[in-house]
Amino acid sequence: TVLTQSPGTLSLSPGERATLSCRASQSVSSSYIAWYQQKPGQAPRLLIYGASSRATGIPDRFSGSGSATDYTLTISGLETEDSAVYYCQQYGTSLWTFGQGTKVEIK
Amino acid sequence: EVQLVEYGGTFVQPGGSLRLSCAASGFTFNTYNFIWVRRAPGKGLEWVSHISASGGSTHYADSVKGRFTISRDNAKNSVFLQISSLRAEDTAVYYCAREDPRGWYFFDYWGQGTLVTVSS
Numbered sequence A: 001t002v003l004t005q006s007p008g009t010l011s012l013s014p015g016e017r018a019t020l021s022c023r024a025s026q027s028v029s030s031s032y033i034a035w036y037q038q039k040p041g042q043a044p045r046l047l048i049y050g051a052s053s054r055a056t057g058i059p060d061r062f063s064g065s066g067s068a069t070d071y072t073l074t075i076s077g078l079e080t081e082d083s084a085v086y087y088c089q090q091y092g093t094s095l096w097t098f099g100q101g102t103k104v105e106i107k
Numbered sequence B: 001e002v003q004l005v006e007y008g009g010t011f012v013q014p015g016g017s018l019r020l021s022c023a024a025s026g027f028t029f030n031t032y033n034f035i036w037v038r039r040a041p042g043k044g045l046e047w048v049s050h051i052s053a054s055g056g057s058t059h060y061a062d063s064v065k066g067r068f069t070i071s072r073d074n075a076k077n078s079v080f081l082q083i084s085s086l087r088a089e090d091t092a093v094y095y096c097a098r099e100d101p102r103g104w105y106f107f108d109y110w111g112q113g114t115l116v117t118v119s120s
Helices: none
Strands: A003-006 A009-012 A018-024 A033-038 A045-049 A062-067 A070-075 A084-092 A095-098 A102-106 B003-007 B018-025 B034-039 B045-051 B058-060 B068-073 B078-083 B092-099 B107-110 B114-118
Touching: A003 A084, A009 A018, A018 A084, A018 A102, A033 A062, A045 A062, A045 B107, A070 A084, A095 B045, B003 B092, B018 B034, B018 B092, B018 B114, B034 B078, B034 B107, B045 B068, B045 B078, B045 B092, B058 B068, B078 B092
Parallel strands: A009 A102
Antiparallel strands: A003 A018, A018 A070, A033 A045, A033 A084, A062 A070, A084 A095, A084 A102, B003 B018, B018 B078, B034 B045, B034 B092, B045 B058, B068 B078, B092 B107, B092 B114
């Protein structure tokens, strides 16, 4: 299963809403969709699992949604610290795959 | 506190071999599955290899099958990745990560990574 993330780069101002898309080449169980944040020089950090459940300690401005082949990560009220690359990940017949990432830049 | 620390990355020539280690602490190590994931320069994340809690089940990405071997030592709270026949395209930061035990196949804690550079 190939995961295609869009857009490649998102440039927004603080306080705006970011909408990140992750499209799967075939249907994926929503239970097996996760989102991660990675900042330069840091390890990936789990944000969302099961498509919509926030991981421990993740602010509620991060939310996930979707089903079948289309999944979305929304960041409501962007903060400067949200500048990072965001990856979706799935588990299925091809075991684990990650999307290529969406870079979020804060103006 | 959960901690994962990778080490062993270095500069190596094409065709060479290397062993990466991931030392874990702060949780009951032998009840968790682990994965190695890499990030090549300018690219996204790619899963490399996965091992079950007992070590009895392993999986490999097609890109490394036959060249990489994952293992673990539950007595030493460590996961290993033996990598051989290295190619330039194996240059990457290698991360180990712990799989959440609920069977949803995501990874809740990650190490800081160790850099492998393959070049002549």
